[in-house]
Amino acid sequence: MRALRLAGLALGAVLPGPLARVWLRLAFGYRIAPSAKIGFALLDARELELGPGVRIGHLSAVWQCERFVADEQAWVGPLNLIRGGKVRLRTYSWVMRLNVLNAIRDHDCTTDPVSEIDVGAGAVIVSGHWLDFTDRITLGRNVILGGRNSSLWTHNRQQTAPIEIGEFCYLGSEIRVAPGAKLPARCIVALGSVLSGAIEPAGSLVGGVPAKVLRPLRPEDEILVRRKARKDTPDHVLA
Secondary structure (H helix, E strand, C coil): HHHHHHHHHHEEECHHHHHHHHHHHHHHHHEEEECCCCCCEEEEEEEEECCCCCCCCCCCEEEEEEEEECCCCCEEECCCECCCCCEECCCCEEEECCEEEEECCCCCCCCCCCCCCECCCCCCCEEEEEEEEECCCCEEECCCCEEEEEEEEEEEECEEEEECCCCCCCECCCECCHHHHHECCCCCCCCCCCCCCCCCCCCCEEEEECCEEEEECCHHHHHHHHHCCCCCCCCHHHC
């Protein structure tokens, strides 16, 4: 049955967009809006829902997910791998390219983790990042995981802890986020930082190994974190 399922999903991956939508609805019970656009992509989820204006780029894969939901105008660019667990991409969020969002399916963790990732409205994951959501990851509204080669880890061997990034935060390149890290709203994390534990207060510039608060954000910094990560995001989504 698994082989037949994969053959059917592969057919959906190579069919033209309109035919792929019809085939995936009929064969797998997926809920796909008529305006959703699907490239040459493999969509393997027990439950899948693509809202109006959703885009799935070429050579991306949703693999063995329990549930995959992309709200209105959420985009997944080319060459992304999203594997395992439950995934929610909120409206106007964007997973750009060459990212891995991965939950360990057959883990032996002792902490009873919840394998979910929730990417907030208007948030952007840029390129070449690794997000381990064996336990829960929450990215708030308009979060930018910027630059390249950052990694977020919710497990270390058999123990896990969720990661929470508050809304309107910017994380620069080559940042490491450890299990249990919490970042409040309106923070900037300097490149190369290692974030662990809970950071306070909101509205801070954070940096170092381990990361700590360096200073409060200045007015010009506040303008940067409030700026839309996706220019087409309606004002009301981030109000």
